[in-house]
Amino acid sequence: LTNHVLIEGYDDEDIKRTDPSSASIGIIEPIIAKRVMTVNDKPVSGTPTITIGERVKFKISFTCPNITVGNVRIRDFLPPGQINTKCGTFTYYTPENNYTGTASLIPTMIEPNGMEWELGNLPPYATWSITYEVVVDDVSEVKAQAVYHNLAKYSAVTTSGKWYSDRVQIPINYIEPHLSIFKDRGPEDISSGDTVTYQITITN
Numbered sequence: 001l002t003n004h005v006l007i008e009g010y011d012d013e014d015i016k017r018t019d020p021s022s023a024s025i026g027i028i029e030p031i032i033a034k035r036v037m038t039v040n041d042k043p044v045s046g047t048p049t050i051t052i053g054e055r056v057k058f059k060i061s062f063t064c065p066n067i068t069v070g071n072v073r074i075r076d077f078l079p080p081g082q083i084n085t086k087c088g089t090f091t092y093y094t095p096e097n098n099y100t101g102t103a104s105l106i107p108t109m110i111e112p113n114g115m116e117w118e119l120g121n122l123p124p125y126a127t128w129s130i131t132y133e134v135v136v137d138d139v140s141e142v143k144a145q146a147v148y149h150n151l152a153k154y155s156a157v158t159t160s161g162k163w164y165s166d167r168v169q170i171p172i173n174y175i176e177p178h179l180s181i182f183k184d185r186g187p188e189d190i191s192s193g194d195t196v197t198y199q200i201t202i203t204n
Contacts, residue, residue: 001025028065030122032074034152034168035059037131049173052138056082056172060152061129064122069156072119074130075110079148079172080141082113082134122156136174146174 002024037057107115153167
């Protein structure tokens with residue numbers, strides 16, 4: 001934030017003079033970040049394109065600047081078609097090692113498709129992260145060219161006792177499997193006692 005001031009006046013020769021000045025202060029707040037780590041255990045970059053049955057691993061990170069925040073809650077809302085299967089990795093780090101919260105690896109479920117972690121009070125420079133995996137379900141929302149956003153947000157209380165929050169979201173592109181099936185048999189001409197071989201081919 002910058003506060004500007006401008007002084008105007010006239011000198012002894014009746015010439016208008018101006019003198020500007022300003023003062024700035026910075027705003028610091030916790031940072032929440034989210035990204036896709038892997039799809040089917042393969043690293044990805046950018047916006048992933050996924051389909052039914054694939055496994056997607058997400059990571060949420062929360063970092064405090066040089067401030068103390070209290071009653072921190074992290075909420076994550078999965079888009080349609082994603083089922084949370086496991087929370088694989090939990091990490092917490094602070095230089096002073098004075099974390100006073102009681103965050104659990106297993107989140108509280110929020111209907112219809114959300115999760116919440118309660119971190120409690122966090123000291124300056126504290127960092128918390130969670131990595132979890134979801135499976136794309138076979139539902140009507142998972143269709144070609146469908147784009148949904150995976151949303152994560154936090155809420156916390158400042159040292160002055162006021163609530164504030166922020167959010168981050170990442171897009172997810174869905175595609176549908178396009179399966180075709182072909183069946184053949186041989187030989188063409190058969191008679192009693194002959195063996196008939198059938199071949200079924202499925203392509204995507």
